[in-house]
Amino acid sequence: MSYPQSLIENATLTHNQHRTITMAACSTSLSATFSLSFRQNHPSRLSSLHPSFAPKQPKTPFSLPLKLTPIKANPSDIDTTYFDTIKANSSDIDTTYFDTTDPEEISTFSPPERPEDFVPPPSFDEGPFESEDEIARAYEELYGAAYSGETFLGNDVYSMDSKVKKTTGFGSKSKKEKIRDGFEERVVQVRRVTKVVKGGKQLHFRAVVVVGDKQGNVGVGVGKAKEVIGAVQKSAVNARRNIITVPMTKYKTFPHRSEADYGAARVMLRPASPGTGVIAGGAVRIVLELAGVENALGKQLGSNNALNNARATVVAVQKMRQFSEVAEERGIPMEELWK
Amino acid sequence: MTRRYWNINLEEMIEAGVHFGHGTRKWNPKMSPYISAKRKGIHITNLTRTARFLSEACDLVFDAASRGKQFLIVGTKNKAADSVAWAAIKARCHYVNKKWLGGMLTNWSTTETRLHKFRDLRMEQKTGRLNRLPKRDAAMLKRQLSRLQTYLGGIKYMTGLPDIVIIVDQHEEYTALRECITLGIPTICLIDTNCDPDLADISIPANDDAISSIRLILNKLVFAICEGRSSYIRNP
Numbered sequence: 001m002s003y004p005q006s007l008i009e010n011a012t013l014t015h016n017q018h019r020t021i022t023m024a025a026c027s028t029s030l031s032a033t034f035s036l037s038f039r040q041n042h043p044s045r046l047s048s049l050h051p052s053f054a055p056k057q058p059k060t061p062f063s064l065p066l067k068l069t070p071i072k073a074n075p076s077d078i079d080t081t082y083f084d085t086i087k088a089n090s091s092d093i094d095t096t097y098f099d100t101t102d103p104e105e106i107s108t109f110s111p112p113e114r115p116e117d118f119v120p121p122p123s124f125d126e127g128p129f130e131s132e133d134e135i136a137r138a139y140e141e142l143y144g145a146a147y148s149g150e151t152f153l154g155n156d157v158y159s160m161d162s163k164v165k166k167t168t169g170f171g172s173k174s175k176k177e178k179i180r181d182g183f184e185e186r187v188v189q190v191r192r193v194t195k196v197v198k199g200g201k202q203l204h205f206r207a208v209v210v211v212g213d214k215q216g217n218v219g220v221g222v223g224k225a226k227e228v229i230g231a232v233q234k235s236a237v238n239a240r241r242n243i244i245t246v247p248m249t250k251y252k253t254f255p256h257r258s259e260a261d262y263g264a265a266r267v268m269l270r271p272a273s274p275g276t277g278v279i280a281g282g283a284v285r286i287v288l289e290l291a292g293v294e295n296a297l298g299k300q301l302g303s304n305n306a307l308n309n310a311r312a313t314v315v316a317v318q319k320m321r322q323f324s325e326v327a328e329e330r331g332i333p334m335e336e337l338w339k
Numbered sequence: 340m341t342r343r344y345w346n347i348n349l350e351e352m353i354e355a356g357v358h359f360g361h362g363t364r365k366w367n368p369k370m371s372p373y374i375s376a377k378r379k380g381i382h383i384t385n386l387t388r389t390a391r392f393l394s395e396a397c398d399l400v401f402d403a404a405s406r407g408k409q410f411l412i413v414g415t416k417n418k419a420a421d422s423v424a425w426a427a428i429k430a431r432c433h434y435v436n437k438k439w440l441g442g443m444l445t446n447w448s449t450t451e452t453r454l455h456k457f458r459d460l461r462m463e464q465k466t467g468r469l470n471r472l473p474k475r476d477a478a479m480l481k482r483q484l485s486r487l488q489t490y491l492g493g494i495k496y497m498t499g500l501p502d503i504v505i506i507v508d509q510h511e512e513y514t515a516l517r518e519c520i521t522l523g524i525p526t527i528c529l530i531d532t533n534c535d536p537d538l539a540d541i542s543i544p545a546n547d548d549a550i551s552s553i554r555l556i557l558n559k560l561v562f563a564i565c566e567g568r569s570s571y572i573r574n575p
Contacts, residue, residue, distance in 0.1 A: 121558075121562045121565075123554065123558050130428075135428055138431055139431055139496050140496075142431055142496075142568075143409075143496040143497075143498065144496075144498070146495060146496040146497065146498050147454040147455065147457060147458040147495045147496070147497075148458070148461070148495050148496060150461070150465065
């Protein structure tokens with residue numbers, strides 16, 4: 001689709017200044033309607049943050065003049081007896097999104113009606129200029145004194161001090177975070193690593209820590225510091241940042257076999273019957289134990305690097321699916337999966 | 340989300356030059372659904388889509404403001420710095436118009452330390468303690484203060500991470516966008532033909548070179564924020 005030619009002619013484009021000169025006032029009004037397309041609803045972070053921000057499902061088209069219907073095959077032509085064995089209910093599968101997504105389609109941009117008493121607001125750099133005092137007062141009404149250093153409304157200027165954890169001084173180093181927020185930490189490996197510089201060797205400690213509650217949430221973290229304790233703390237912080245959930249059955253084991261690799265480490269995980277316990281080596285055992293898995297078999301098939309094996313078990317566990325999830329995705333009852 | 344009338348008309352946008360893109364050689368092929376034509380070596384964006392996204396963004400911003408969320412406007416191009424500051428002050432939002440320091444959001448605890456220092460220096464300046472120090476120390480502290488004022492002046496009222504971030508040029512503020520993505524903060528971005536539309540949550544294809552186009556879009560968003568705020572004040 002193209003704009004009316006007269007509009008383009010009105011634009012005086014010189015090759016180098018094309019973008020910064022404003023166009024000559026176009027006299028012709030836009031009479032033609034232009035095309036628009038639906039933006040695909042990619043999974044939006046908005047909805048994960050606030051439920052109110054969930055993207056609206058485009059159930060009705062945005063005022064389409066032409067309604068596009070998908071090309072449906074005539075049911076009598078197809079031999080559907082093969083498909084009858086799979087009892088997928090066609091009403092479960094939602095294909096309405098195919099009705100409206102065609103980037104090339106023609107539709108209109110029809111905003112809501114202009115209310116009669118609508119006054120276009122002044123641009124932000126014209127209009128009454130506010131004094132700095134007024135601005136500061138307005139901000140303070142909204143946000144409190146925060147870090148501005150002055151108050152007009154009588155708020156405490158130092159209100160933000162209490163929110164800072166004191167790193168030095170009297171209040172710090174109190175007995176904090178023994179086992180805060182329910183996660184247990186276990187150190188997989190502490191190594192002394194060296195960086196060689198002109199002056200000699202610089203030594204650091206690198207700690208690999210696995211963090212988990214025994215209810216199915218684990219995380220693996222690494223941290224480096226000059227002291228062992230500092231490294232362990234850093235790695236615990238890191239581990240808490242990437243926590244995953246382990247799919248478990250009611251007998252505290254996996255739903256199915258899984259293999260995964262990370263780097264050169266390959267790990268194979270296999271479910272086991274209750275009473276077996278966790279039969280796995282080193283890093284894999286620690287990850288599974290802290291996840292709360294009680295019966296499992298695991299083997300390190302590739303390298304035996306602790307960090308990479310821990311990460312590989314995490315990847316392997318993420319690949320697993322519960323039976324109910326698979327049944328939902330495929331739209332079939334769970335009994336079908338066990339046939 | 341309620342859809343309201345935001346006074347978006349296409350003639351206004353063409354006058355401001357919103358439909359110009361960058362040169363043809365510099366485009367990002369992911370922008371092809373939003374580009375309508377190619378004139379004299381420049382891509383022209385499809386303004387109906389721009390209008391649609393702009394109204395969606397305004398609705399979102401209006402909704403968020405009526406729930407009392409915090410906004411941050413980021414724009415560091417020297418041409419747009421002033422308009423960003425004015426727009427943010429008009430809408431009572433936080434803003435960053437000088438360089439976006441790396442880790443401003445992801446390393447929020449360190450940024451908070453700087454803000455504390457800023458606040459303490461301001462207090463000292465107000466009480467006049469700076470004049471009692473020897474000249475060299477006073478000069479150093481004043482320099483620090485002015486530095487903190489340029490970089491952190493717009494966020495001195497920010498107590499925590501913002502809820503929505505508006506970015507003026509995605510190409511320029513790529514670090515800011517990356518930080519928001521890792522933290523999971525929703526973003527509204529002005530996209531030009533050389534940017535990636537999938538990174539931001541709502542991307543508005545527009546011209547980011549011309550001040551008039553940036554001003555137009557910021558005007559609409561600021562208007563939406565103000566309306567939302569006033570409805571929030573009326574019934575919290």
